[in-house]
Amino acid sequence: MTSFADTATAQRLDRAAEALRANGFATEILPDAAAARSRVAELIPQGASVFTGASETLRLSSIEADINAGERYFGVRAKVLAMDRATEADEIRRLTATPDYVMGSVHAVTETGSLVVASATGSQLPAYAGGARHAIWIAGAQKIVPDLETALRRVDEHCLPLESERARAAYGVPSVVGRLLVMHKEVHPGRATVLLLRGPIGF
Numbered sequence: 001m002t003s004f005a006d007t008a009t010a011q012r013l014d015r016a017a018e019a020l021r022a023n024g025f026a027t028e029i030l031p032d033a034a035a036a037r038s039r040v041a042e043l044i045p046q047g048a049s050v051f052t053g054a055s056e057t058l059r060l061s062s063i064e065a066d067i068n069a070g071e072r073y074f075g076v077r078a079k080v081l082a083m084d085r086a087t088e089a090d091e092i093r094r095l096t097a098t099p100d101y102v103m104g105s106v107h108a109v110t111e112t113g114s115l116v117v118a119s120a121t122g123s124q125l126p127a128y129a130g131g132a133r134h135a136i137w138i139a140g141a142q143k144i145v146p147d148l149e150t151a152l153r154r155v156d157e158h159c160l161p162l163e164s165e166r167a168r169a170a171y172g173v174p175s176v177v178g179r180l181l182v183m184h185k186e187v188h189p190g191r192a193t194v195l196l197l198r199g200p201i202g203f
Contacts, residue, residue, distance in 0.1 A: 004158035007200050008144035012111060016144050019113030020194050024186035027194045033061035036138050036195045041066070043136060043193060044073065044101050051076035051096050053104030053124035056166070057138050057202030067103065096123060102132035105202050107159045108151035109139050115183040115194070116151040118159060120167075122179030129181060135192045140201035148182065155180070162203045 008016075013029060020027040030036050040063055044050060050073045058064035068075035076099050080092050104124055108116040115137060119125055128135055145151045155177060164174035186192040 004145075004154045005142050005200065007198075008141045010198070012144050013141055013196055013198065016109050016111045016113070017194075017196055019111060020109070020115075021113075023113040023184060024189065025113070025115070025192045025194045026190065027196060029196045029198065031198050033057075033138075033197065033199075033201050036197060037061050037063050037066065039195060040103070040136065040138075041072075044103075044134075046072050047074065048100040049074040049076055049095075050101045050103060051099040051124065051127055051132065053102065053119075053128070055103075055105045055202065057105035057140065058103065060201055061138065063103065063138070097126040097131040099127060099132050101134045101136065102127035103136045103138075104128070106137050106139050106143065107203070108145050108154045109143050109194070109196070110148055110151050111144065111146050112148070113184070114148060114151070116148070116155065117181045117183075118155045118177045119179045119181070120163075120175050120177070125179055125181050128183070130188075133191070136195065137193070138195045138197065138201075140197050140199060142200040143202075144196075151182075152180075159203045 017027045017029055050067045052064050052067055067073050068078040076095050106115045106117050167175040
């Protein structure tokens with residue numbers, strides 16, 4: 001049986017990229033995380049507000065630190081973490097839902113050109129789904145799957161156990177699939193970019 005951690009072949013990666021482009025997602029295939037990090041710096045202009053979804057891919061590639069720990073961008077996540085959730089909940093919701101750019105990863109990319117994102121709380125999903133002016137997703141080659149049915153299996157069988165392990169270490173509780181976003185098509189030209197890596201990264 002093929003493992004959900006296996007790296008997709010170049011042919012499968014090309015097939016997924018072609019399908020994503022046909023569905024309106026500007027898609028590039030890059031060699032590794034370092035190339036993605038450089039490309040993100042080219043895609044996002046200085047001073048833009050950027051919300052980063054919780055993502056091992058962004059953490060491991062150092063993109064999360066570039067955005068939230070540096071001075072080049074207005075890092076929405078860093079701003080929100082310093083706010084009072086009891087008294088500033090409305091402002092937090094506005095900041096996270098409508099940034100200039102939202103960045104993250106996905107849990108599966110289908111060879112038919114769809115993106116699948118699972119979330120415990122759904123905090124990043126409004127921006128992913130259309131609230132952000134621009135969206136950028138980075139996905140390792142192990143996330144390529146044949147179809148939506150297999151993508152949902154990957155979420156439950158592969159991603160959730162790994163994310164639960166991370167959540168237990170960070171928060172003391174396991175994760176859940178509380179929200180699920182499936183993106184089949186991008187209807188606004190130039191809004192969404194997918195950076196596919198030839199190697200694996202993240203969950």
